[in-house]
Amino acid sequence: MNRYTKGVSRKRGLKPGSLVHIGTVTGKKTEIHIMDYKDDILKEKDTYNIEDCYKYKDTDNMTWINVNGLEDIALYQKLGEHFGIHSLIMEDILNTNQRPKIEEFEKYIFIVLKMIYFKDDKLVVEQISMICMQNLIITFQEASKAGDVFENLRTRIRNPKGKIRKTKVGYLTYALIDSIVDNYFVVLEKLEDKIEGFEESLMVNVSNNLFNEVYNLKRQMIYLWKAVWPLREIINTLQRGEVDIIEDKVSIYFKDVYDHTVQVIDTIELFRDMVAGLLDTYLSSASNKMNEIMKFLTIFSTIFIPLSFLVGVYGMNFDYMPELKFKYGYAILWMVMLSISGFMLMYFRKKKWL
Structure with a gap:
């Protein structure tokens, strides 16, 4: 489980806009994946040099730049200066403790989301930041793209006959958000399996290990709710057509994502209640087990009271x-x-x- 606060105190006393990485330190070099496409044209490239991205600032093609890793401060300083991204936004990108949100500026919009997936049977909540410009989207994520949820989207882009190859920034923004939201259902299915397994175990087994697992599941549900709930506000803003960069014809797609988001939130709240019920069931089972033990000891003692009296006399x-x-x-x-x-x-x- 990720912590709710991860090194925020390191920013204490620094001026606004200071670039400080707040999050898990991996020591890995920042990787950049570029997909530049238009109709039947696709150029795909992996690089470690931010300078390779500069030429995509003003282009007629649609470009998606995916930056993996948040620890190279010098790289982010160059990126922010070249693409005209405000220093406060760059500060938010490097702070992985951000609440999901959307902010609109004159030439771009800034979106923060939480990408959630299981890795080695552990729930991972990874921050995804998006800068959406005219014909350009830059996404920032903490870990390698090998572990993200965008691989199906990359496959669709590689298909020359795919609809996405003929669309602009609005549709790609929708596709990225939709990929994240769709994976929430995969996570919820695994969580549901865990809850069902705990329900069966509680009927036959009451142990401290089981209690710890159920309690950790409760914490995961709280953190999951915290990560998903603000998404309604983001998608509601996009579907209303109030963002200039997003085309009006894409709003209907965001309505579909909004419906999925509401369904995810409702399911999370249901699971929270179920997990709370599991804890109550555990405490009841533990209490019943203790009562059975005490009843046996009481009966055993009661039988020996008159016997002890006779022997004592x-x-x-x-x-x-x-x-x-x-x-x-x-x-x-x-x-x-x-x-x-x-x-x-x-x-x-x-x-x-x-």
């Missing part, structure tokens, strides 16, 4: 106690004790306490 060291010289006293005492124990067991069974 005849264990006193007086010289002139009755029955001490009686020949069958020992056997009679055992018969009395066994009779008392048997009677109490029969009584407990009749009351269904056993």
Whole structure:
């Protein structure tokens, strides 16, 4: 699980617009993937030099530049200066603790989203930042593109007969957001399988390990809700056609994404309630198990109370106690004790306490 705050204190005392990477440090070199296309023309390139992207600032083709890695501050300084991106926006791109949002400027819009996927059975929430300009989209992500959710979109772009090859920035913006939202359903399916597995386990097994897993799942649901809920505001802004860069004819596609987003949010809230129910079930099961143990110990102790009394009485060291010289006293005492124990067991069974 990612933390809710990841090194934000490092910005303390710095002036606004200072470029500081806040997030997980991987030590990997920043990779840049470029797709430049128009109708039947496609140029695809991988590079490590930001200078290779400069020529795509003013072009008639549609260009998607995907930057993987946020740790090279010098690279981001050059990128921001060349493409005219405000220093505060560049600061937000490097801060992976951002809330999903959309901001509109004169020549571009800035969008922050959360890409969610499972890696080695662990939930990963990765920040995706997008700069959408005229005929150009630059996306920024924390990890390598090998782990993102855009591979199907790249395949569609590589297809010369695909619709996306004939569209502009609005449709590519929609396609990127739609890829992220569609993958939410994949994550939700896996979470649902986990919840169902925990429900079955709680019926037969109550352990601290199971409690920890359910509690971690609850934290994941909270973090997932935090990452997805603001998406409604972003897509609602795009579907209303209030953003100049986005073509009006694309608004109907954003309405479809909005419906999917609402469905995802409703499902997350349902799962949150189910996980809360799992915790209640665990506590109830643990309480019932403890009650069974205490009931057994109480019955066991209750049976031995009169036996301990009898043994205590005849264990006193007086010289002139009755029955001490009686020949069958020992056997009679055992018969009395066994009779008392048997009677109490029969009584407990009749009351269904056993």
